Structure formats: C-alpha cells, structure tokens
Amino acid sequence: MLEALLGKKLGMTQVFAPDGTVTSVTVLQGGPCVVLQVRTKERDGYRALQLGLDDRREKNATKAAIGHAKKAKTAPKRFIREVAWAGDALPEAGSVLTCEALKDVPKVDVIGISKGRGFTGGMKKWRFKGGGAAHGSKHHRKPGSVGQHTFPNRVFPYKKMAGHHGATRFTVRNLRVVAIQPDVSRILVYGGVPGPAGGYVVIRRAVGHRARGGKAGA
Amino acid sequence: MIPRAIQETEAPFLRKKVPEFRVGDTVDVHVRIEEIKAKGEKKQRIQIFSGDVIARKHGGVRETFTVRRIVQGEGVERIFPLHSPVIDKIDVRKRGKVRRAKLFYLRELTGRAGKLKERRGARTGAETPVAAPEAVPAAPEGSPEGATPPTKGAPKTEKVAT
Numbered sequence: 001m002l003e004a005l006l007g008k009k010l011g012m013t014q015v016f017a018p019d020g021t022v023t024s025v026t027v028l029q030g031g032p033c034v035v036l037q038v039r040t041k042e043r044d045g046y047r048a049l050q051l052g053l054d055d056r057r058e059k060n061a062t063k064a065a066i067g068h069a070k071k072a073k074t075a076p077k078r079f080i081r082e083v084a085w086a087g088d089a090l091p092e093a094g095s096v097l098t099c100e101a102l103k104d105v106p107k108v109d110v111i112g113i114s115k116g117r118g119f120t121g122g123m124k125k126w127r128f129k130g131g132g133a134a135h136g137s138k139h140h141r142k143p144g145s146v147g148q149h150t151f152p153n154r155v156f157p158y159k160k161m162a163g164h165h166g167a168t169r170f171t172v173r174n175l176r177v178v179a180i181q182p183d184v185s186r187i188l189v190y191g192g193v194p195g196p197a198g199g200y201v202v203i204r205r206a207v208g209h210r211a212r213g214g215k216a217g218a
Numbered sequence: 219m220i221p222r223a224i225q226e227t228e229a230p231f232l233r234k235k236v237p238e239f240r241v242g243d244t245v246d247v248h249v250r251i252e253e254i255k256a257k258g259e260k261k262q263r264i265q266i267f268s269g270d271v272i273a274r275k276h277g278g279v280r281e282t283f284t285v286r287r288i289v290q291g292e293g294v295e296r297i298f299p300l301h302s303p304v305i306d307k308i309d310v311r312k313r314g315k316v317r318r319a320k321l322f323y324l325r326e327l328t329g330r331a332g333k334l335k336e337r338r339g340a341r342t343g344a345e346t347p348v349a350a351p352e353a354v355p356a357a358p359e360g361s362p363e364g365a366t367p368p369t370k371g372a373p374k375t376e377k378v379a380t
Contacts, residue, residue, distance in 0.1 A: 010223040015279075022299065
C-alpha cells in the first residue's frame with residue numbers, strides 16, 4: 001500500500017458545507033507520479049519506491065538523470081523523492097501512481113519547503129516581544145540581553161538571535177482530507193501547507209493512520 | 219489572476235444566480251434555518267433579513283456582503299457570505315444612490331439622516347441575474363430614467379453648493 005505521494009501546492013480557497021459551514025482548504029495536485037526505481041528487500045534491505053513528478057526537458061536535465069529515467073521508460077523528472085511502501089506486491093518501475101492511491105486516507109501529513117524569509121530579526125524569527133514603540137524607549141525591535149558578564153564571558157551556542165529564517169523543510173501533521181478528485185489529480189486538505197503556491201510537497205498518510213505492519217518513516 | 223485549479227475548485231460552490239446589487243441597495247435576504255423540534259424532527263423555515271447593503275468585500279467564493287437594519291431603534295448588522303448555501307435567495311427591494319463603496323458612516327447617523335437616497339428607475343425584484351441583457355428598466359411610479367431624486371432629508375454631503 002502506498003504511504004506517500006508527490007504533489008504540488010496549487011493554492012488556497014474555501015468550501016461550503018450544506019449547512020453553510022465554511023472550511024478553508026489548500027488545493028494540492030497529487031500525482032500522477034511515475035515509479036522511477038523500486039527498492040527491494042533483497043537488493044536494498046528495505047522496501048520503498050522512488051517517485052518522480054513533473055517532466056524536466058531533456059535539454060535541461062543531466063545525462064545521469066536522463067539515463068536514470070530511461071530505465072523506467074520515462075522522461076527525467078523535476079521532483080524526485082523516495083516513499084515507503086507497506087505490503088508485499090511492489091509496483092514495477094515505470095508504473096504510474098495517482099491520487100487514487102490515497103483514496104481511503106482520512107488524514108495526511110504534508111511535507112514542504114517553507115517560504116524563505118531571508119535575514120530576519122528576532123521578533124519575527126523567534127517571536128521576541130521587542131521594546132516599547134514610543135515614550136522615547138529607543139529599544140524598538142532589539143533582542144535585549146544575550147547573556148551575563150565576566151562569567152561566562154561569552155554568548156552560549158544556539159542563543160536565539162536574528163538570522164536566516166524560512167526555506168526549510170516543514171511537516172504539517174494530521175490535515176483532514178476534504179476531497180480527492182482523481183479525474184483532475186487534486187486533493188483538498190483542511191488548513192495550510194508550507195511553501196508557496198506551485199511548491200512541491202510530499203503528501204503522506206498521517207502517521208497515526210498508517211496501515212498496520214507498515215514501516216514508519218517515509 | 220486566480221489560478222485555474224482554484225477556480226475549478228470553487229466553481230461548484232458558486233451561487234448560480236447572483237442578483238445584481240450594489241452597496242446602498244435595500245435587500246431582503248432569505249436565510250434557511252434548520253430547527254430541531256421537540257420530537258427530534260428537523261424542520262426548515264425561511265427567515266428574511268432585510269436592510270441596506272453597506273459593504274461588499276472580497277471576491278470569488280469568499281465574497282461577503284454586510285446588511286444593516288434598524289431593529290427597535292438599535293442598529294443590527296449581519297455579514298453574509300454571498301455564496302453561502304444557507305441563503306435561499308436575495309431580493310433587491312430598492313436601489314440606493316450612494317457615493318461611497320462602504321457605507322460605514324451610517325453607523326453614526328440616526329433617523330432620517332441614515333436614510334439612503336433612492337436610485338429611481340433601476341431594476342429591482344427577485345434574483346435579478348447578473349448578466350441580464352440591457353433591458354429597458356420598468357420605471358416604477360412613472361418616473362423617467364435619470365429623474366432627479368427628491369433632495370429633502372438627504373445626507374448633508376449630497377447638498378449642492380450655490
């Protein structure tokens with residue numbers, strides 16, 4: 001059974017229930033993914049699938065990527081990830097998986113790369129309170145004290161300070177699947193998902209909703 | 219630009235027939251209300267909320283409009299999602315003549331001052347479709363199109379300088 005699928009964030013909107021309740025949803029493109037390679041117990045020591053999403057033109061692909069895709073009789077891909085597979089019958093390389101594979105999944109985890117925020121101050125990055133805005137405070141968005149005096153005479157490692165923020169891998173867990181539309185390869189999930197519209201994501205069966213016997217970890 | 223995927227997702231939730239109405243118009247909003255009777259049976263009834271539209275916000279499925287009315291001397295406002303399935307229909311009662319996109323200034327006004335000037339000769343009625351062909355408006359009360367509305371009791375801002 002498929003544990004995760006590759007997808008793309010398409011954007012957000014809202015959806016009405018018949019009683020007028022509004023659900024905010026993220027529209028995800030889920031697949032269709034091509035199986036590029038199969039990891040077997042015999043050869044690799046574990047079972048998994050290497051999936052690819054979205055073709056990359058051969059002109060822009062490396063020869064290694066073209067050769068690798070050729071083994072699965074497909075074009076080189078833009079987004080390649082390995083996903084877990086629970087159960088025995090592994091699909092062959094070159095076969096295509098669609099969002100239908102996640103049909104009965106009530107909840108998913110979505111993994112994506114968050115939007116990059118560049119070099120960010122402590123208030124935004126670590127939710128520091130900052131200082132007063134007026135009354136001559138002169139301490140508006142500063143971080144404040146970063147340590148003690150002659151002892152220890154240094155700033156401790158990992159002190160929360162300003163720096164690069166965002167553009168890291170994030171997982172949002174247990175998002176309710178609102179709808180799956182196999183005809184257009186779309187999955188609607190409740191709530192937000194990391195990254196910009198158009199960003200690639202991994203849509204994974206939520207850890208708490210895994211099939212029994214399936215190995216954890218994508 | 220709204221991406222195609224979002225448009226297609228929203229499409230089934232959009233109201234088929236949205237009446238053409240603007241800020242300043244007086245509308246009847248027919249709201250479906252589900253009641254659970256003592257015996258546990260469900261019963262639907264329609265409640266009408268009528269008042270002036272003082273704001274329209276957002277777009278697509280997220281569009282909302284605010285209706286203001288005076289109930290027992292107290293101003294009451296209700297915000298409706300335009301495409302909510304709870305709204306049975308929207309009747310346009312009167313067309314208002316206003317010079318703002320948002321009529322929040324009405325909150326400060328009481329009595330006659332809070333009354334909106336009427337745009338005479340404009341189309342009214344139940345569920346006027348959006349893309350209605352430019353039909354000759356049925357002029358109520360025999361007033362010709364573009365007739366000067368009465369100035370008496372109008373908000374001060376509308377007064378013509380001499």
